[in-house]
Amino acid sequence: MSGGFDVERVRKDFPILRQRIHGKPLAFLDSAASAQKPTPVIEAMSRFYESDYANIHRGVYELAERATLAFEGAREKVRRFLNAGEAREIVFVRGTTEAINLVAQAWGREHVATGDEILITHMEHHSNIVPWQLLCQEKRAELRVAPVDDRGALRMDQFEKLFSPRTKIVAVTHVSNALGTVNPVREIVRLAHERGVPVLVDGAQAVPHGRVDVRALDCDFYAFSGHKVFGPSGIGVLYGKAGILERMPPYQGGGEMILSVSFEETAYKGIPYRFEAGTPDIAGAVGLGAAIDYVTALDAGAVAAHERELLDHATDRLSKVAGLRFIGTAPQRIAVVSFVLDGVHPHDVGTILDREGVAVRAGHHCAQPLMDRFGIPATVRASFALYNTKADVDALVAGLHKVREVFG
């Protein structure tokens, strides 16, 4: 227990953590890939299906009304969670990937032309690289990439130099999924806005680890996924400033996003509905709302202190493991440790740890350019969430000793 945070009580809210894997207590250290779900989220979704479910925004009957209220209620919860000014700035999407694709297509197609530039960083997830590459190929525009230093921190001096009069948008991750590096987003936005360039922030890894205030950041777009913040998979959010969203054409066409349709002409709804074609993941939005209720009820400072302790403990213990090299040691980091073990491929490490009940991610973490930057094909990544304990760290370290036993 640290400060006002009782991790054992929190763990009771996550039924999946009670099980044993291969006879060992589960140490789930892969929350950066997807976080586990607390009972209130699971129950909110079941309850919604059991008593309030219908399609939204169209029925005249009681259930349709209740479902619509629940869905729009979730939108309002997201607005408060991000401290956005208006609920219509919150667009429900499938996840961060779809949010970025939405901006690359709906905004990018109108604003990016041949010879223009899109500025990203070397630590982006593939989902914040490929949508821009597709746009660049279509428009014959150029993708410019800001470098990271040997610790895995963004080189701000270089970043600033990469702006040109042709820079049309900056797309940057708030927190690196592979290394845990926290980027100085406020500063990035300031530099971009000085030049009249809008900024999209990939918040998938930031939102589970602390409060995000999109108005304080002043970013133009902010994207995140429900499943990484203890909500269900299949639902995510694109925040966009109303003034920008309003000027954007639709992303996908279909039902839900139209005012009127004839074969000659279709009129689109206002924001956010213009970007929400088709029946959305209604129960997913309800589950995300419950997840937001869950995390906002916790003391954010105490959670941050708990995660900091886990990171310090992990750094300390892992640094004593022979042949272990950390990848990513930036001073500003969330509770993620990425490492390689001398002479043992991360995939083999992952298999042996699994037999010890320790779930980690082994691979390139959808960040191949970053792996290339460090000259490695893959890392072992242990990522921590508010329900992890020092015992989980110790299980990881004990597992690594087993790896040494097997591999000599």
Added chain:
Amino acid sequence: MSDLRELYQSVILDHNKRPRNFREPEGANRSARGDNPLCGDKLIVFLEVDGESVKDAAFLGSGCAISTASASLMTEAIKGKSTAEAEKLFGGFHALVTSDPTAPAETRGLGKLEVFAGVREFPVRVKCATLAWHTMHAALAGGAQAVSTE
């Protein structure tokens, strides 16, 4: 630990540490690339095929212990065999690593390759064990696309 020892047998660990035929043969006339990008296994299989005979087999690349040892042991197993025999070994190897782990392992004709029977207990590692074999198969078939077992 016992099933881990089954998987990481000393022969496999040895071939991981000191892969055999880890080179690009001068006489190679067939090659193919294998790539499992999610886990980071990458290799090129080189063959020198003379008529129906695999005169030389070698590989280069990097990957986990299972994929590296599998590539190494494969090159030893198929060298000097006919292409039909090499394909038959592939069939036998594939059947072995994907068979029911509770049944006795069918290792007849596989020789040293029987050490991969332990993979049966680790279904997510089958793709590692079979990457080199699928790549060898592609090299024989003359396919230009990189092979993946993910």
